[in-house]
Amino acid sequence: MPWPVHTQMILTNGRIYTIEARNRVVDTIVVREGRVAFVGRRADVNAPAAEEVVDLEGRAVLPGLVDAHGHLMYLARARLTLDAGGARSEAEVAERVAARAATLPRGEWLGGRGWDQNRWPDRQWPTKTSLDRAAPHHPVALTRIDGHATWANSAALAAAGIDRATAESGGGRILKDARGEPTACSSTRPSSCFSAPSHGPPPSASTRLSKRRSASASPRG
Incomplete structure (x- = not known):
């Protein structure tokens, strides 16, 4: 009313x-x-x-309520990248990655956010293998729903200088598959594993402004 x-x-x-x-x-x-x-x-x-x-x-x-823990900038940034939220399996995320990769120039970084292995049938951490198949010509780095882990393919890991011999540091963990190959980074700031190159070329000012306005009007965040 x-x-x-x-x-x-x-x-x-x-x-x-x-x-x-x-x-x-x-x-x-x-x-x-x-x-x-x-x-x-x-x-x-x-x-x-x-x-x-x-x-x-x-x-x-009710009195007017203020959300003191909103992540407006994260939401705006997410709208510039792949939405991996709501996926019901590792394979479904990989399908989304493949579809997005097909629209990008070869070698361009593909970022995204929102996957959650707890929603998947086996609840297992994903591996780089599925992302390698989905986007063999693009570095891929996908942040988990909570922002505390980044799942990557071989190209992204190589660009970040992470291999099976890389030592963990700064309170973070390098997650490995059954063969001992790195497949993700987990920490309070996993983006530090994939710092500069993972973000790719910065979006234009007009694009950033458009996404911020969209995020401000969104009920999510």
Whole structure:
């Protein structure tokens, strides 16, 4: 139900959550000059006869909420790369990679985010083999849904200087397959494993602005 903007009004007959120290739930809120002037019982309000009264009909009212842990820039950046979210298997992610690789010039980096092996039937960590098959001519680096691991193919690992002899450092882990070959980097900052080259050429200013605006309007993030 869209509410008109008024500087003076009474909203009553609702469940108004104050979220204050006593955590009261009251039935009436009074607005004066665009600000909340009173919250409490309708019986305690002596309103002028001409003042607008809105019957909430039992609806809930909450104070304005602020998301203090939104990742707007991550969401905007994700819209410039491959979306691996919601994939139901390693093979499905590889199919998306192959489709995106077919649209890119040979040798261009292919980045993405959102895969989660816990959604897959075997719940196993992915390996570079599937990405090598999907994009043999592109370095591929895909960040996990939580941002704490990056799954890569052989070309990306080689560009980052990571091989089976590379020592782990900085609190990170180099994940390896059954043959001891590196296939991913896991740490609090896995992007450090694939720093400069993995991002490829920076997008234009107009593209970045467009994606930021899109992210701002999105219910996700």
